[in-house]
Amino acid sequence: MKEFNIKKRLMLPLKEKDVLSLHAGDFVLLTGLIVTGRDKLHKFLVKEKPSRKEIPFDLQGSVLYHCGPVVRKKANNYEIIACGPTTSIRVDMYEPEVIFRYGFKGIMGKGGMGEQTLNALKVNHCVYFHAIGGAAVYLAERIKRVVGVWKLEEFGIAEAMWALEIDNFPAIVTMDSYGKNLHNTIEKKSYEELRKLIRL
Amino acid sequence: MLKLRDILVELYRETATSLPYEIETKLKKIFKIENSNAKEALKVILENIKMAREFEKPICQDTGVPIFFIKAPFGISHNYIKNEIIKATRIATRNIPLRANAVDVLTDKNSGDNTGIGFPVIYIEEVNNSKLIIELMLKGSGSENIGQIYKLPIQEIGAERDFDGVRKCVLDAIYKAQGRGCPPYFIGIGIGATKDQVTRLSKEQLLREIEDKNKNSLLDALEKKILKDINKLGIGPMGFKGKTTALAVKIGINHRHPASYFVDVSISCWAHRKSKVILKI
Numbered sequence: 001m002k003e004f005n006i007k008k009r010l011m012l013p014l015k016e017k018d019v020l021s022l023h024a025g026d027f028v029l030l031t032g033l034i035v036t037g038r039d040k041l042h043k044f045l046v047k048e049k050p051s052r053k054e055i056p057f058d059l060q061g062s063v064l065y066h067c068g069p070v071v072r073k074k075a076n077n078y079e080i081i082a083c084g085p086t087t088s089i090r091v092d093m094y095e096p097e098v099i100f101r102y103g104f105k106g107i108m109g110k111g112g113m114g115e116q117t118l119n120a121l122k123v124n125h126c127v128y129f130h131a132i133g134g135a136a137v138y139l140a141e142r143i144k145r146v147v148g149v150w151k152l153e154e155f156g157i158a159e160a161m162w163a164l165e166i167d168n169f170p171a172i173v174t175m176d177s178y179g180k181n182l183h184n185t186i187e188k189k190s191y192e193e194l195r196k197l198i199r200l
Numbered sequence: 201m202l203k204l205r206d207i208l209v210e211l212y213r214e215t216a217t218s219l220p221y222e223i224e225t226k227l228k229k230i231f232k233i234e235n236s237n238a239k240e241a242l243k244v245i246l247e248n249i250k251m252a253r254e255f256e257k258p259i260c261q262d263t264g265v266p267i268f269f270i271k272a273p274f275g276i277s278h279n280y281i282k283n284e285i286i287k288a289t290r291i292a293t294r295n296i297p298l299r300a301n302a303v304d305v306l307t308d309k310n311s312g313d314n315t316g317i318g319f320p321v322i323y324i325e326e327v328n329n330s331k332l333i334i335e336l337m338l339k340g341s342g343s344e345n346i347g348q349i350y351k352l353p354i355q356e357i358g359a360e361r362d363f364d365g366v367r368k369c370v371l372d373a374i375y376k377a378q379g380r381g382c383p384p385y386f387i388g389i390g391i392g393a394t395k396d397q398v399t400r401l402s403k404e405q406l407l408r409e410i411e412d413k414n415k416n417s418l419l420d421a422l423e424k425k426i427l428k429d430i431n432k433l434g435i436g437p438m439g440f441k442g443k444t445t446a447l448a449v450k451i452g453i454n455h456r457h458p459a460s461y462f463v464d465v466s467i468s469c470w471a472h473r474k475s476k477v478i479l480k481i
Contacts, residue, residue, distance in 0.1 A: 027240055070261045070299045081297065082261035087342045087380050110342075111380035111439065132241050133342065133382035133438055134471040136261040138248035156310045158299055170244060172237050172440065186441050187378055190433040194375045197429050198357055198368045 013061030066109030068158030082136035112183035208288030379439010392454030
């Protein structure tokens with residue numbers, strides 16, 4: 001495999017000091033347990049407020065990955081065929097409560113999130129990882145094992161919570177626990193250009 | 201001879217797992233000129249394209265909304281084609297596999313096989329020759345969600361009812377989209393009289409190849425100008441900052457009503473999955 005310009009290798013679950021060592025712009029490789037969750041799961045967590053005990057995985061310090069994978073059922077387990085990130089902004093309104101209630105130390109998706117989540121990252125010492133959008137087969141190859149799945153019957157394959165053991169999964173920190181948001185920086189810059197281009 | 205259904209299943213497989221070579225070539229070119237995290241992202245993207253083709257697995261987990269654009273000669277039943285598409289969609293979803301993406305609005309249940317009301321999307325028109333041409337686009341929804349429709353004039357962005365107004369709309373759409381739809385983008389634009397017409401027209405533009413030059417020189421110039429301006433925004437691959445925010449801009453026009461000037465902007469992610477099959481009848 002081609003070598004990355006790697007800043008950090010991180011083991012999950014994340015600890016307080018791990019989070020504080022991360023800064024917007026860092027390229028990282030993640031190893032350990034993550035769980036997936038997208039639109040339906042976020043709504044469910046905030047509306048129904050299941051306790052941590054009701055969820056079959058230990059979420060403390062874990063990373064919540066915005067992803068609806070393609071999965072093939074095998075004899076005794078599942079095979080993740082494709083698993084790139086989905087657009088994170090859709091769950092922005094739920095994320096602060098989800099981070100606070102379930103103890104996530106990382107959120108992973110694509111496209112970045114809004115001010116309320118940025119603030120929640122700061123308050124709860126959490127970080128946003130930007131995965132590579134569309135790189136679904138590449139990222140599926142970085143999954144070593146499907147640990148389990150929750151809410152499969154109710155939500156279906158794409159919307160269920162999958163617990164996955166990942167190995168050297170590449171991502172870029174774009175929102176850190178110090179309130180720095182790369183997306184905002186790039187947006188502001190592009191706004192200056194836009195103003196020039198349309199003479200606002 | 202192969203059945204139409206089998207041909208359609210293979211069309212699905214090719215579209216979902218193998219990105220058009222011209223797009224891959226273009227991405228390799230921009231890899232050379234981008235830097236930092238955008239370059240790292242492109243490295244993963246290029247590797248992913250190769251792996252998907254080799255393993256025959258979907259390039260992206262969002263295998264999208266299947267959209268068929270069909271040109272059928274006189275004498276072929278359109279209903280027959282539609283039925284074969286439905287059957288092929290079910291087989292392709294199971295065998296490739298594709299992600300089941302058709303959700304019932306009433307019950308919120310996923311049909312599980314990518315079929316449902318108006319799903320897949322199928323456009324058929326009769327043409328005056330003996331070939332059946334079927335084009336399939338698997339339209340990812342991350343990029344579909346950032347599309348916009350504009351009704352000119354729009355004072356806030358100074359967009360009047362002319363080509364410069366069109367340019368301003370597209371820049372506004374891409375500025376608002378930022379990196380959320382997986383850039384570098386492909387952009388289709390439709391201009392015309394009614395909302396339904398321009399949205400289809402803008403989608404059809406996404407079928408055009410990168411190097412396809414607009415036959416009308418005014419539109420050709422506008423396409424180039426808009427592409428150049430978009431790439432000045434600096435959003436870059438995956439929204440990580442860079443020189444390449446879009447790879448192509450294509451414009452289609454219809455006549456408009458004196459009172460209406462609609463501009464629709466359809467956007468595709470870098471994983472712009474489309475394939476074509478031509479059958480002699």
